Amino acid sequence: MKRKIEIIKPENFEQENHFYPKALNSQLHAMVSHFFNLDHSRVIKRYTHLNPQVNAKMLESILKYQNKHFYWGGSDLFYVTTEKGQRSMVVLETNSCPSGQKSMPPRTDADEHRGYRYLIENSFLPAIRKRRLPQGSLAVIYDKNYMESSGYAQTIADLTGEVVYLIPHFNNEESFLGFDDGVMFFENEGKKNFIRAAFRYVTQKPWNRIPVQTKTFIYNSVLVCLSGGRNKLVANKAYELYNSEIFDSGLRINTPETIKDVSKLEIPLWVQRFGGKAVIKNPYSNAGQGVYTITTEKELSDFMKNDYPYDQFIVQSLIGHYEWSSHSEHGRYFHVGTIPNKKGNIYIADLRVMVYSSPKGFFPCAIYARRARKPLASTIEDSSWEVLGTNLSVKVGENDWDSETSRLMLMDRKDFNTLGIGIDDLIEAYIQSVLSLVAIDKMAQNLLNKKGQFKIKLFKSLDNDESLMKEIMI
Numbered sequence: 001m002k003r004k005i006e007i008i009k010p011e012n013f014e015q016e017n018h019f020y021p022k023a024l025n026s027q028l029h030a031m032v033s034h035f036f037n038l039d040h041s042r043v044i045k046r047y048t049h050l051n052p053q054v055n056a057k058m059l060e061s062i063l064k065y066q067n068k069h070f071y072w073g074g075s076d077l078f079y080v081t082t083e084k085g086q087r088s089m090v091v092l093e094t095n096s097c098p099s100g101q102k103s104m105p106p107r108t109d110a111d112e113h114r115g116y117r118y119l120i121e122n123s124f125l126p127a128i129r130k131r132r133l134p135q136g137s138l139a140v141i142y143d144k145n146y147m148e149s150s151g152y153a154q155t156i157a158d159l160t161g162e163v164v165y166l167i168p169h170f171n172n173e174e175s176f177l178g179f180d181d182g183v184m185f186f187e188n189e190g191k192k193n194f195i196r197a198a199f200r201y202v203t204q205k206p207w208n209r210i211p212v213q214t215k216t217f218i219y220n221s222v223l224v225c226l227s228g229g230r231n232k233l234v235a236n237k238a239y240e241l242y243n244s245e246i247f248d249s250g251l252r253i254n255t256p257e258t259i260k261d262v263s264k265l266e267i268p269l270w271v272q273r274f275g276g277k278a279v280i281k282n283p284y285s286n287a288g289q290g291v292y293t294i295t296t297e298k299e300l301s302d303f304m305k306n307d308y309p310y311d312q313f314i315v316q317s318l319i320g321h322y323e324w325s326s327h328s329e330h331g332r333y334f335h336v337g338t339i340p341n342k343k344g345n346i347y348i349a350d351l352r353v354m355v356y357s358s359p360k361g362f363f364p365c366a367i368y369a370r371r372a373r374k375p376l377a378s379t380i381e382d383s384s385w386e387v388l389g390t391n392l393s394v395k396v397g398e399n400d401w402d403s404e405t406s407r408l409m410l411m412d413r414k415d416f417n418t419l420g421i422g423i424d425d426l427i428e429a430y431i432q433s434v435l436s437l438v439a440i441d442k443m444a445q446n447l448l449n450k451k452g453q454f455k456i457k458l459f460k461s462l463d464n465d466e467s468l469m470k471e472i473m474i
Contacts, residue, residue, distance in 0.1 A: 005176055005186060006166040008140075008153040013113060018151030019102050020405055026105040029416040032367065035426045036107060040064065040361060043427055050424060051250065058249035059431070062438060064361035070224045070441040071123055072365070074098025074354040075433035076390075079421055080319055080333040087336065089428045090254045090319065091239075092350065094436040096220045096229025097201050100354040100366035102147050105412050115354070115366040116148075116155040120199075122363065123356040124219055125159065128197050134183045134215050136194035139165040141177065142201040149201045156199065165195070171204045182215035205284070206230065208471040212454045226459065226472070227447055228440035233260055233283035233314050234463050235440060242439035253435045256316040257328035261464070263311065264304070270315040271300055274326040277318040282310055284468065291391075295324060295384040312465040320348075320388060323378045337376050339420045345375035349409060349419060350390040353433040357441075362434045367426070369409035369419055 015024060028036075038046075040063045048056045075094045081087045101115040111117075138156055142149035153166040167176050167186060176186045184195040197217040202210065210222045220229060228235030237260065239253045246252070256279070259270045271278040271294055280303060282290030294300050295318070317326035322334040337346040349371040356365050370390040380387060392404045409415040447455050460469060 003168040008164040010157045026412040028105040032411040053250035055249040067357040067441040069444040072356040103368040104366040122358040133196040136196035184216040227444035238439040238443035259315045277326045293384040347371040
């Protein structure tokens with residue numbers, strides 16, 4: 001398929017183009033609707049009532065904090081428990097440029113643009129207004145998820161009254177985009193069309209074709225990806241640093257126990273450390289790619305036989321069934337899972353919570369869940385990924401993707417009830433997501449010097465991966 005730049009004009013938003021069929025006529029669950037209507041003060045009051053060790057003023061300052069680089073992100077969380085029944089939301093990873101809008105039911109009957117409007121109106125446009133930008137147009141650049149990328153482009157056009165350029169920017173393909181002294185442009189009939197601000201949905205190695213610093217405002221910048229938005233290794237270091245900073249507040253980002261900066265040869269030792277059950281991750285992949293669940297010697301052996309494009313890995317404790325979860329420093333977590341279906345099957349499901357930073361602080365924008373292909377059981381007969389893997393994306397080619405929407409779980413009246421979570425769990429997931437975004441944003445701030453230049457030496461000390469360093473476009 002030959003890709004092309006599209007010109008998006010105002011007043012052409014058609015819902016069927018930007019939402020999954022399953023979400024088009026869905027009705028938001030009353031409990032989720034109530035959650036979205038909670039203001040900061042009520043969230044803080046409820047959370048500190050249930051967690052009296054948490055400093056309310058500190059939580060308020062975090063929810064009202066304005067990120068400087070990481071404007072919108074989505075955290076993937078598991079709802080887990082211990083053998084003593086202590087439940088919590090655990091952050092698996094946090095993505096810059098996350099999906100989620102196309103799966104979100106409307107908050108009201110008049111809510112045509114749904115989450116697209118909340119994000120653009122409350123976060124993207126205010127971020128543009130407070131900056132001195134070069135002359136030029138508005139654009140959305142993408143390499144995946146055309147449904148949402150075009151939805152954002154149409155929403156920006158509707159809210160600004162301007163033409164918006166929807167520009168494909170795929171890895172290892174001929175590029176439509178260039179940069180002239182840091183200003184993004186595309187050529188049309190031999191003339192450069194400059195872009196003053198771009199909404200980015202470029203997810204696959206964005207650092208190899210977009211500079212870390214640009215004069216064109218990019219929402220979110222590639223700096224965010226390197227600081228943890230698309231770099232699981234640096235993200236975990238960001239979480240640890242931020243957890244140390246907020247330790248006295250009673251707050252913390254919950255994550256699986258994580259071993260960082262692991263070479264391939266070391267991996268069997270760390271898998272053994274976790275009792276033979278672990279998750280190995282390529283730190284720079286997303287959409288379910290580059291994640292390997294290890295529950296048997298054969299799965300470990302199969303992993304070690306292959307070659308990989310990067311030099312560094314992270315190894316995490318595996319959260320599965322109580323009978324086969326990892327032993328970690330936090331004890332043994334296992335999945336709460338979905339409510340049993342009529343066959344008695346319980347499935348692992350994760351929760352994606354998308355939040356955005358605005359002049360008034362952080363707000364949730366979209367939520368959905370995804371369940372695994374096969375039910376959770378006390379023993380694993382086949383591939384553990386079939387039981388543990390929840391991501392819906394299926395890679396069918398270098399730059400082509402499909403989605404297994406049959407496993408998508410909406411926040412509607414039907415699906416939400418099967419998740420087995422309540423409003424307090426949604427609040428916990430929201431707070432965990434905000435903490436994760438702030439942690440990565442602070443890492444991004446630390447990676448710039450006083451002149452706003454990228455600290456390449458500091459980044460290399462945090463992530464000494466030569467294969468990655470060769471890809472980064474400074």
